Structures are given as C-alpha cells and as structure tokens.
Amino acid sequence: MLFAFHPLSAQQNDPASTVKKLFTLLDNPKSPVNKENQCFKEVDGLDILKLNKPYIKEYLNNLKNTGLFSPAYLAEKEKYYQQMEKDIKKEGYASGRDADEYTLSQDPPETKEIMEALQKSKPVISGNTATVPLSFKNRYKLIYKLVKVNNNWLINDIDASYPK
Template sequence: MKLFVLCTTMLVALFAFHPLSAQQSGPSLTVKKLFTLLDNPKSLINKEDECFKEVDGLDILKLNKPYIRVYLNNLKNTGLFSSAYLSEKEKYYQQMEKDIAKDGYATGRDCDEYTASQDPPEYKEILAALQKTAPVVTGNTATITLRFKSIPGYKLVYKLVKVNNDWLIDSFDSK
C-alpha cells in the first residue's frame, strides 16, 4: 500500500510540474535563448547597425555589404532561426539596396526588430511572460503568443518550425 501511495504521489508531482518543464524546452526555450542573446550588448545579434555604412536619421544611404554577410552568418550561427527567416532577412537587405539605387536611400526600421515595437517591454518582462505562456504546438509548427500587463492590447506572436528536432524561429509579429 505504501508503494502505491508513493507511486501515485510521484505521478501527480510529475504531471503538476509538466507545464513548467515543457516551457523550459522546445519552442519556448528557443525564444528564451533569443532574448537572452538580445539582453547581452556584446552579442553579435545586436550588431545589425554595422550593416548600414551611412545613415541620415531613419534613412539608410549606404549599406555595408561585407558586414551584411557577417551579420547574416551570425544570425545563422545562433541556431535559432529557420532558413526561411534567414532568406527573408537577406531579401530585406537586397530590397534596401534596390531602394538606395533607385531613390538614393532606403527607409530603416523605426522599431525594435524582435518585438516589432517602438516601446518594447524589457527583456525581463518578456522572459517572465514566456514563463507563463504555453506554446501551441501543431505537428512541426508552434506559436507562442506573449501578452503583457504593462502594455494592454500589445502581444508578441512567435511562429516556430521544427527542423531536425530543433525549434527554429520562422517569423514574429506584434499585434
């Protein structure tokens, strides 16, 4: 009887802590790693500004093409982004190059890239929201929607894909 009670207690404990452990791995872990890197000023992921050789306000007048390659490789080497995401980033810089050739400038982003917001929540708020949010997983895709008490109506939506057993960020948006 004691063995039955012990086994039942352990089983209940396992299920009680499952949501917490699930959020420490899989899609949530990928997003957590992203914001851990972003919170480190020395992280190479924070060096996108070096892709722009000449800037006037939000207008980008000249690209640093050799560094764009380096930056895209830095993103790839994080192991956090899908090939589709990286391809879109490359197209983003190609479009900037076309705009500069045509108009003499390209318009830069006027918001934080990874939160799609001009006044994004602090990274510790994002990580706290991530702890409270369970990803919605459907086969090899997952969606994580983060909401913040400090910013009513604002939410971050990360879409991830599973490739070779790794969850990779495929896209993100704010709503």
C-alpha cells in the same frame, strides 16, 4: 535511467526555450545578434544611405550560427537587405525600421518583462509548427512562429497584435 533524461532534453528543445535563448542573446550587448547597425554604412535619421555589404553577410551568418532562426527567416532577412540596396540605387536612400526587430515595438518591453511573459506563455504546437504568444499588460501580444527543423525549434516569423 534514459527516461530521467528525456524530459530534460524535451524541456531544453521546446519552442519557448528557443525564444528565451533569443532574448538572452539580445540582453548581451556584445552578442552578434545586437550588431545589425553595423550593416548600415551611412545613415541619416531612419534613412539608410549606404549599406555595409561585407558586414551584412557576416551578420546573417552570425544569426544563422545562433541556431535560433529557420532557413526561411534568414532568407527573408537577406531579401530585406537586397530590397534596401535596390531602394538606395533608385531613391538614394532606404527607409530603416522604426521599431525593434524582435519585439515589433518602438518602446520594447524590458528583458525582465519578456521573461515574465515567457513564463506565463503556453506554446501551441501543431506537428512541426508552433506559436509562442507573449502578452504584455494592455500593450500588445507578440507571436513567435516556429518550425521544427532537424528536431530543433527555430524562429520562422514574428508577428504582433494590438488591442483595439
């Protein structure tokens, strides 16, 4: 009987499942993952003039609580906001992202397209690291890099490659 459950638990804890869970959350407008704009108190176009520091802590905690991101990923996000604060103090503004954070695109694929790419994806696992490549018709390839922490696959980085 134990053997019947093993494939199911392994299937739920594979790298592609982690990426799928991220996009399931992103598809829900009420998800805390979609609330990054609340980290910015005052903006002018893409320029960020003032940060909402209390909310940044809440936002980072919300990301942590999803159980989808590695400690290293979360530390980089924290550094990102710290750098913004330094830029605002020095220049009067910080440049915001001009692309979607999770798809690295100004014109991100629809969730349906992402889920289709996930179904076709072949994760590459090497010990405690994995990559989940997602290819989009003649547009680009997204590469989710994951690490295994406490037997869970967590997103550690997101990269993209573009056709030449």
